[in-house]
Amino acid sequence: MVAAAALNSRTGRKVLAGALIGFTVVVAFLVTPLIAVPFAIAGSAAGGTVKQVDAAPGVSGEWGFPLAGGYSKGRGFGYNPVQGCGYCSTDHQGYDMAQGCGATIFAAGHGEVITAGSYQGYGNTVRIDHGGEIVTLYGHMQWDSLRVSVGELVTAGAPLGAEGNTGKSFGCHLHFEVRKSGTAVAPEPFMAGLGLPLK
Ligand SMILES: [Zn+2]
Known part of the structure; x- marks a missing residue:
């Protein structure tokens, strides 16, 4: 009635x-965070399809996922050589996740952008200083895709740029790295501790 x-x-x-x-x-x-995108789909996306994913990512408190929705997990943290890639590091400092070339990458937490551009072997990269000696890094983004600049303050879920294959990369993916006091730490337990479990 x-x-x-x-x-x-x-x-x-x-x-x-x-x-x-x-x-x-x-x-x-x-x-959406529970849906696994098979590698085959990410692989076909790497073939040239450009995704425009601008849905907001899952956010828990002041932190959120760097990708919105499902993704394929690539290399985890630690010793992890890439088959067929001589220039890729063997001791992996981050956590690789792929949605497809061009997928939007989001800030995982609030903070100040301290890098927005080419950075070491990471290609086109954004680094965010979250305070408390914690820095997150988003590597291998497409050239000319960055939507933030150095000195900008961002919050979790702010779009940073597009997933790409720049730097020492072997296929489109996001290299997500977490540093504490300058040392890379495993992103999985870090994110899980914030209520945002990576798979
Ligand atoms: Zn990586």
């Missing part, structure tokens, strides 16, 4: 539609 009454007025319909959209967004948030 309430719904019927609501549908009888223009405002009621708007409110009802708004509630439906809100509900859909919440469900999408809850479900």
